[in-house]
Amino acid sequence: MKYSLIKLDIFLKETIALFASKCQERNIDLEYKILESMDKVFRGDSLRIRQILINLIDFILNNVDEGKVRIIIERDELLRVRLSDSQLARISFSVVSNKLNLSDVQLEKKLRIPSKYSSELESELLLTKGLVEVMGGELSQVNFHSEEKGYAFKFKVQIPSRNTPNLFLESETDNSVRENQNELFAKRHPLKILLAEDNLFNKLYLDKTLSNLGYENTVHAENGYQVMRRMEDIHFDIIFLDINMPEMDGIEVTMEILKRYGSNRLKIIAVSADIGAGAAERFWAAIMDSYLSKPFTEKEIMSIIRRFSKTNRLASQ
Secondary structure, eight states: OOOEEEEHHHHHHHHHHTTHHHHHHHTEEEEEEEOTTSOSEEEEOHHHHHHHHHHHHHHHHTTOSSEEEEEEEEEEEEEEEEETTEEEEEEEEEEEESOOOSOHHHHHHHTSOOOTTOOHHHHHHHHHHHHHHHTTOEEEEEEEOSSSEEEEEEEEEEEEOTTOOGGGSOOHHHHHHHHHHHHHHHHHSOOOEEEEOOOHHHHHHHHHHHHHTTOOOOEEESSHHHHHHHHHHSOOSEEEEETTOSSSOHHHHHHHHHHHHGGGOOEEEEEESOOSTTHHHHHHHTTOOEEEESSOOHHHHHHHHHHHHHHHHHHHO
8 A cells, every 4th residue: 555645634625526516416515524533634545545435425425315425534443553663543434424315225235246237336335345445444334423313334444653654655755756757658658548437536546647657638538429529539549448437338439439440449448347257258349458447556557558559659660
């Protein structure tokens, strides 16, 4: 895990801002509260924590029509675990709704292994559970929260305590070296990239990762129809294509690209949480070029770019 300094007030305001439009449409108040026990600045894996929060908030907002949704953050007990002569702390995030429209039995089923009939939201919920466990925590459901009455998803994750050495933070020198390396990466592997993704976190993560690698002019599409319109105006080398997009899914988009562009098409990278038995075969059958399984890493994205930038250069010779 990569630890960085998280300023909690800013972090939560940025996360809530992503849902402003949806909350306004549904007449929902989305707020946060930091309890006194919690530090407002701490070290943690900001990308994973943000992904978990976004997925849980999105799940609840898609199952309520009105009311209040509140994020509550508190510090839990110190874990008596030694790590580099320091202790780990545990923090708790609760996403609470007083108007959730699902029964306890329905929600319990959604945290089980999904079947091929599971919706994208249900798959994202299971993915979220896995992310929490990777961070040494647990995701639970509670019918009553001490601060808010309502139904809550609650997750606990481990973070370095106040006494943890600075080895958990990247130094300014490390950051400077990394930035220079990333600028060179985009120059070595020049590509025009299209991102087709409607999931808020995945969109942010892909965009930030590509920006860190030096790709500043990435183009976005949120559904299959937008993909086809973007391709009419701009020549792209590669597309990162979410399989479960609304209106026109990734398989349909791929077949339409093949129909219109044939062998002159861009490289197609499938992005999905559904890389289980049979899923990869469906992607290959649609004549995609590769795939990323959520959650994916920067190294995986770099590997794909290296692979296909070389292919593009050889094809142009």
